[in-house]
Amino acid sequence: MPSKIAPLHLRELVQRLPGAVALFAEPLSAHTSFSVGGPCDLMLILSQMYELQEALSYCHEHSLPWFVLGRGSNLLVSDRGVRMVAIKLAGQFSDYHIDEKGCVLAGAAVPLAALARACAQAGWKGLEFCAGIPGSLGGGAIMNAGAYEGQMADVVKRVELVEPPHASVWREAKDLAFAYRKSNLQYAPTVVTRVEMALTRGDPVTLVARIDELERKRWQKQPLELPSAGSFFKRPPGHYAAALIEKAGLKGVRIGGAQVSPLHAGFIVNADHAKAADILALMHHVQSEVHEKFGILLEPEVRILPEQPHA
Secondary structure (H helix, E strand, O other), X not given: OOOOOOHHHHHHHHHOOOOOEEEEEEEHHHHOOOOOOOEEEEXXXXXXXXXXXXXXXXXXXXXXXXXXXXXXXOEEEOOOOEEEEEEEEOHHHHOEEEOOOOEEEEEOOOEHHHHHHHHHHOOEEOOHHHOOOOOEHHHHHHOOOEEOOEEHHHOEEEEEEEEOOOEEEEEEHHHOOOEOOEOOXXXXXXXXXXXXXXXEEOOHHHHHHHHHHHHHHHHHHOOOOOOEEEEOEOOOOOOOHHHHHHHOOOOOOEEOOEEEOOOOOOEEEEOXXXXXXXXXXXXXXXXXXXXXXXXXXXXXXXXXXXXXXXX
8 A cells, every 4th residue: 555645745735725624544434334444644625616726736746646535425445544635525516506497507515315305396307316325416427326217417418527737627428428337537537526417397296206205215125224335236237236146145144244235135234343344355255156156247336445546
């Protein structure tokens, strides 16, 4: 693992951002839905565009590795932590506006589920599939989040990005290469700051009822009472990951404190004070067993850190 970032660079970076919240050696277990993960060298909570631009410019200038941490709902962080700067967006990045034509302009930090409900209450249709999704809009756009036959690619018109060292640009949806649970933003050294979406008119009562129904389904069919990162594996072509895992006899299997959910085999849950190492070991075990029995290699949907960071 790379060595820690030089304290001098961390101090200089924080000094350039007097309005930001700076947390040193912050445990990422407190910021991920799995409730696991060691510390990052520095966490910056940024509320203004100029703060983000300044932070990225400094990291670019000094080759400091960084990553954006949204709501941590699709992230598994090593027990040893990561030698990186974690950037969290807040403030103006949590604002949204819905106009009279169904155009929604929202900051990357807006929770997907809350935005879906707000749009439904205002009589705009298209985001109901986000009901119960625990992530933020920025992460949802990057990974083309979806559920119940809907996906972000269906509604996104364009996204605003900050590209190191600090330029802000808009990219049209057609240029994002949306596909199943991915886009070309996933491994790009950019930060999504806003997303513009186009919705259609609908009946508020019907739309809110649909959101309530989808949320009930999630609570009935998914182990939401335990820490997890949602569906752990991507759906392989022509199959369902949960069905393959269940057919392989892995439902309920445990390694350490990590368990394949007895309720939904597509979930790996933190059943009893799991470590990230337990979850990774269980992931590899599931992949090995499914591949041996069916010749299919399951690909994680969850982002695993450390990986190659941006710098």
